[in-house]
Amino acid sequence: MPAWRGPSDVAVSSVLAIEALRFGWPGAMSPCIDIERLDVVAGETVFLHGPSGCGKSTLLSLMAGVLVADAGRVALLGHDWAALSGAARDRCRVAHVGYIFQQFNLLPYLSVLDNVLLPCRFSPRRRAQASQEGSPLTQAEALLDGMGLEPSLWRRPAMKLSVGQQQRVAAARALIGRPELVIADEPTSALDEAHRDAFLDVLLDACAAHRSALVFVSHDRRLAARFQRELRLPAINRAVPTTDAGYPA
Ligand SMILES: Nc1ncnc2c1ncn2[C@@H]1O[C@H](COP(=O)(O)OP(=O)(O)OP(=O)(O)O)[C@@H](O)[C@H]1O
Numbered sequence: 206m207p208a209w210r211g212p213s214d215v216a217v218s219s220v221l222a223i224e225a226l227r228f229g230w231p232g233a234m235s236p237c238i239d240i241e242r243l244d245v246v247a248g249e250t251v252f253l254h255g256p257s258g259c260g261k262s263t264l265l266s267l268m269a270g271v272l273v274a275d276a277g278r279v280a281l282l283g284h285d286w287a288a289l290s291g292a293a294r295d296r297c298r299v300a301h302v303g304y305i306f307q308q309f310n311l312l313p314y315l316s317v318l319d320n321v322l323l324p325c326r327f328s329p330r331r332r333a334q335a336s337q338e339g340s341p342l343t344q345a346e347a348l349l350d351g352m353g354l355e356p357s358l359w360r361r362p363a364m365k366l367s368v369g370q371q372q373r374v375a376a377a378r379a380l381i382g383r384p385e386l387v388i389a390d391e392p393t394s395a396l397d398e399a400h401r402d403a404f405l406d407v408l409l410d411a412c413a414a415h416r417s418a419l420v421f422v423s424h425d426r427r428l429a430a431r432f433q434r435e436l437r438l439p440a441i442n443r444a445v446p447t448t449d450a451g452y453p454a
Pocket residue numbers: 230231237255256257258259260261262263264
């Protein structure tokens with residue numbers, strides 16, 4: 206993992222580096238994403254917001270190598286997603302990225318526990334990291350417990366849970382095995398205030414303990430204060446001034 210000296214002369218590790226990124230959906234008149242520079246370092250927490258349809262989910266997909274840039278570079282841990290084959294991208298993603306999707310993407314017939322354990326089944330690295338905390342099963346149970354999901358739910362098929370419960374299962378799955386980057390696409394939209402606060406506590410504590418970088422998308426600006434950095438993605442096609450870092454202000 207590349208390291209450089211940060212402003213406080215402390216070595217910081219790059220998790221995500223974006224340079225001159227352009228991406229447009231096929232058939233669209235103009236690019237959906239146009240970012241000069243954005244860096245996220247280990248342990249950093251970023252709150253990303255912007256109007257509906259401005260490209261937040263698209264940007265998260267580019268960060269996770271689900272989509273590949275038309276131009277420019279998106280590098281995870283120093284590796285340019287575009288330089289990897291599709292199969293290598295899949296391996297790299299499951300090993301290093303925990304993704305909480307807007308629609309959760311749980312496997313409906315699998316139990317809650319088996320859903321959480323999926324990254325450990327597909328990635329030796331995630332399995333080894335989870336084993337450092339006892340075993341993958343121990344870590345899965347601890348994460349579900351931390352998310353406030355009762356043990357009586359753990360062996361139920363995921364589809365038999367409420368939307369808010371499924372959201373928390375998706376978060377536990379993203380966190381297991383300490384991925385370097387955790388991406389969360391509106392993960393609290395189905396939670397009431399108490400569960401939302403508990404959810405954020407667990408997510409932020411786990412990311413801090415593991416030094417995972419977190420990129421969190423939400424329309425709820427009240428949550429921004431809990432993050433180290435707030436970034437606004439402007440509406441598409443609108444000319445906006447940029448910060449020194451080249452990111453839209
Ligand atoms: N699969 C797709 N094919 C073509 N265009 C798409 C696709 N997915 C998204 N878009 C378009 O890209 C733009 C950005 O969509 P995106 O879902 O990234 O926005 P968003 O900021 O996450 O929105 P929201 O806050 O409503 O979830 C929209 O104009 C959308 O119509």
